[in-house]
Amino acid sequence: MNSTTETPSYPRYVRLADLVWFEAQPTAMWRHLVEREDDVQEQVMRLIHLPHMEERIEWDTYMEWRKQVADGKLRVDQLRDLLAEKYDRRFVDGTLDRALNSYLYPSLKAVRVWNSLHILINPDGVTEEFVYEYRSVAEPQQMARQAEAMRVLAQMEALLLERPAIQVQIRARLNDEVSTINQPLDPILAGEYLDAAERGLKEIATAFG
Numbered sequence: 001m002n003s004t005t006e007t008p009s010y011p012r013y014v015r016l017a018d019l020v021w022f023e024a025q026p027t028a029m030w031r032h033l034v035e036r037e038d039d040v041q042e043q044v045m046r047l048i049h050l051p052h053m054e055e056r057i058e059w060d061t062y063m064e065w066r067k068q069v070a071d072g073k074l075r076v077d078q079l080r081d082l083l084a085e086k087y088d089r090r091f092v093d094g095t096l097d098r099a100l101n102s103y104l105y106p107s108l109k110a111v112r113v114w115n116s117l118h119i120l121i122n123p124d125g126v127t128e129e130f131v132y133e134y135r136s137v138a139e140p141q142q143m144a145r146q147a148e149a150m151r152v153l154a155q156m157e158a159l160l161l162e163r164p165a166i167q168v169q170i171r172a173r174l175n176d177e178v179s180t181i182n183q184p185l186d187p188i189l190a191g192e193y194l195d196a197a198e199r200g201l202k203e204i205a206t207a208f209g
Helices: 026-048 061-070 078-084 089-101 140-161 187-208
Strands: 013-015 055-058 108-113 117-121 130-137 165-172 175-185
Touching: 026 108, 026 117, 026 187, 055 175, 061 078, 061 089, 078 140, 089 130, 108 140, 117 140, 117 187, 130 140, 140 165, 140 175, 140 187
Parallel strands: 013 117, 130 165
Antiparallel strands: 055 108, 108 117, 165 175
16 A cells, blocks of 8 residues: 555646635635636647747737727627626626726736646736736625725736736725726735745645635
């Protein structure tokens, strides 16, 4: 009988946008990360076999949707129906809001390695000066929690993508209130969060094992 003790495995291929919620909801996010790992690994492998430093700039469909709405070729209700076919219905209102109101910077998909993790990064926008995150919430009282999560996410993105600053926008659909955060990169905050997330993944793997 083999008496070698194996270290319980944990997700090594993760989306950064999922990882940002791990500290607040470790058990739920653990299951989510495990369920998504195969899909994320496939995306990572596809990206790292492309040229150009394991990243790809892409103009996403938000710009085209907004142009069609502005030109009268697509009504907002038609766009909502289109989004309902493409996305989880829980996120349709937020996705519609982003399509109509976010700043349209080019989107970037990239892979970066942090210790044992292969991290898939996909900010809402990126320039040479900053990374950009936009989130839409239903009511103003939801803004603070979302803003803090997106601030941490953007800081990690800025560290991994070597951008010197972040820009975050949170919009409450109920009253059109918008909160904007502009900050320089905080490498200590971003690095500590990444380390803590990796450590948490290992700890919960041991618990689940």
